[in-house]
Amino acid sequence: MDGFGRYLAAAVAARFASEGMGLAVVLLALERTGSAAYGAFVLTAWLAPHVLAAPLAGAAAGRTRRPRLLHAGALAGFGAAVAALAVLLGRAPAAAVLAVAVLGGACGPMVTGGLSSLVAGLVPAGAGRDRAYAWDAVTYNAAAVSAPAAVGLAAAAGSAERALAVLALAAALAAALAASLPYGAAPATAAAPGRPALLGAGPAALWRIRELRAITSATTLAFVGLGSLTTCSVLLAGRLGSPGAGGVLMTAFAVGALAGSLTLGRITGVEPGRLARWAMAGTGGALAAAAFSPSLAVAAALFAAAGVCDGPLLTATLRIRAEHAPEDVRAQVFTLGAGLKLTAASLGAALVGFAAQAPPQWLLLGVAVLVLASAPLHALAAPRVPAAARGAAEPATGPGAGSATVRGGRRSRGGP
Numbered sequence: 001m002d003g004f005g006r007y008l009a010a011a012v013a014a015r016f017a018s019e020g021m022g023l024a025v026v027l028l029a030l031e032r033t034g035s036a037a038y039g040a041f042v043l044t045a046w047l048a049p050h051v052l053a054a055p056l057a058g059a060a061a062g063r064t065r066r067p068r069l070l071h072a073g074a075l076a077g078f079g080a081a082v083a084a085l086a087v088l089l090g091r092a093p094a095a096a097v098l099a100v101a102v103l104g105g106a107c108g109p110m111v112t113g114g115l116s117s118l119v120a121g122l123v124p125a126g127a128g129r130d131r132a133y134a135w136d137a138v139t140y141n142a143a144a145v146s147a148p149a150a151v152g153l154a155a156a157a158g159s160a161e162r163a164l165a166v167l168a169l170a171a172a173l174a175a176a177l178a179a180s181l182p183y184g185a186a187p188a189t190a191a192a193p194g195r196p197a198l199l200g201a202g203p204a205a206l207w208r209i210r211e212l213r214a215i216t217s218a219t220t221l222a223f224v225g226l227g228s229l230t231t232c233s234v235l236l237a238g239r240l241g242s243p244g245a246g247g248v249l250m251t252a253f254a255v256g257a258l259a260g261s262l263t264l265g266r267i268t269g270v271e272p273g274r275l276a277r278w279a280m281a282g283t284g285g286a287l288a289a290a291a292f293s294p295s296l297a298v299a300a301a302l303f304a305a306a307g308v309c310d311g312p313l314l315t316a317t318l319r320i321r322a323e324h325a326p327e328d329v330r331a332q333v334f335t336l337g338a339g340l341k342l343t344a345a346s347l348g349a350a351l352v353g354f355a356a357q358a359p360p361q362w363l364l365l366g367v368a369v370l371v372l373a374s375a376p377l378h379a380l381a382a383p384r385v386p387a388a389a390r391g392a393a394e395p396a397t398g399p400g401a402g403s404a405t406v407r408g409g410r411r412s413r414g415g416p
Contacts, residue, residue, distance in 0.1 A: 003182040004122045004132060007115075010177035011139040014075055014111045017082060017171040019140075019254075020147035021046060022230040022349075023247055024167060025085065027151070028160035030234075032090025040231050040353030042089060045101035047227065047346030050108050054339025057109040058202050058332030061117060071118070072179040074110035079171025081107065086164035111174075113338030116318060117331040118181070133322055134266050137315040141261045144254035152247030202332025210383050211324045215276060215317055216337050218378035220344045222280055222313075225370030227345025228352035229253070229287075232367060233303070235360035240296045248296070249303045256304035260311020272316040272323075273382050277375045279316065282309025284372030291364040 022043055029039030057074070064070045081104020088097050116136055123132040147167070154163035206212045233253075234246030242248075260279075267275065286306035293299035317337070325333035348370075352363055 004119075006177055006180055007118060007122055008135060008139055010075075010174045010181070011115050011136065012143055013170045013177065014078070014115060014174035015140050015143035016147045016150075017079065017167040017174065018108065018111045018147075019143045020151045020163065020167045020170075021082065023148050023234075023250060024151045024155070024160055024163045025089065026231055026234055026246075027155050028086070028089050028164060031155075031160050036231060036234060037353045037356045038090075038094075040228075040349045040356065042085070042097060042101050043230075044346045044350040044353065045098040046105040047108070047342045047349060049102050049105040049343075050112075050339035050341075050346070051336075051343035052339075053106040054109040054113065054335040054337075055200075055202050055332055057114050057339075058117070058329070058335035061110075061114055061331040061335070067183040068179055068181070071110060071114065071181075071183075072175045074107045074114065075171055075175035075178050078104055078107040078111060079168045079175060080104075082164055082171055083168035086161050086168065108342060109335040109339045112342065113334035113336070114331065115178075116338070117334040118183075120322070120330065121183070122181070129322070130319070133318045134261070134315050137261050137318055138258065140314055141254060141258040141311060145251065145258050146254075148247045148250040148254060152244075152251070155247075156244075201326075201329040202336045205326055205329050205333055206336060209324050210381065211273065211320055212333065212337075214273065214378050214381035214383075215320045216340060217381055218276065218280065218374040219313070219317060219337075220340045221377055222283075222371045222374035223341040223344040224348045224351075225284075225367035227342075227348030228363070229367055231349065231352045231356070232360060232364045235356065236291075236293075236299060236364055237296060239360045240293070240299060242296050245296055249300055252300040252304040253307040253310070256307025256309075257311040258307075260308040261315055262311075264308070264312040266315070267312070272319040273378065275312050276316040276320070277378050279309050279311070279313035280371055280375040280378070282306075283313070284368045284370075284375070285309075287371060288365060288368035291361040291368060 025043050025046070026036055026039035029042065030036055060070055061067065081100055084100045085097065085104070088100060090097075116133075119132050119136055120129065123129045150166060151160075151163040154160075154166050206216050230246070230250055233249040234243075237243060237245040237249055264275075264279075270278075283306045286302050286309060290299050290302035290306065293302060321333055321337055322330075348367075355363060
């Protein structure tokens, strides 16, 4: 297996563990304490550290001389925290459980943006790298398809504790595969000699470059809603007469997302910002319809439709980051962008935890409204003129080399 093949295997295993956490934690909390809200708060503690850890992880990834130790060690720490939660949740004091969740969540940016930032070092610039980012997006969706199903099966066959053990083993496999990657093949994310990437350079780039600011703000808002989707699916399934079928709804969403990423996500003729807006609008509309489903089958079909629309969003997001992130802070841009989304998801998980007694259909409708609102937010924040048209009017500002679609291209001027 070549370097990129091993990368894909590591990414699938790591993201399998990450994607399964939401459902497994909620199910284990229900099993041991009878409270879905407690599971939502543990999930909040797991997701919340991402925004603080992300710039640190990105800066470390861009400057470390031992990337193998950094990436493999972070994945191993991630897996150890999952295993600890399997033992402690519902048995140890809540403060200890939340502390473990916070420590495990601090490793999360290396599972998402940290791994994605390695693609540029494994695949040469050009059309092949664009395809590599599309495959990287597929790993998220493949994990999202398989993880809820595996968690549901493991919980049904034994207990949710067994499901968390499966996730911990997947994280350990990811750590072993990450240790085997050829990190020395190409210095993709290291800062240029004499120009070290400062800790604040990534956040500055996300704010200064309009394309990055637009996609980051829009996806962050969308993930305030999507972060509560797992808990909402459990509650909605209960309202529809199948309390244990929350995993069915999330699996339907994930299957749709995988189909969307393999089809719509591979459309390169559509500008990625426009593709992202279509994805957010379609996802929100389908979830709004699902809120008032008369049966579990109808809800599952609408969750699948929402997933099909959501599938291209990650591909579009990765393309935008790769096209517009400066070379020396690419790792920070990837980890911070992912960290902001996941921290927004933790806020959504906390909100639904506080509102868990509300009718599930209204909770899901709130999710849909947030996702729908992210599309016009992106339209307002994005540059008004296509990048190709701006090229003749302003000087180049040194785009990142992450994509073939901007060879020698231009980024928009910074500023609000």
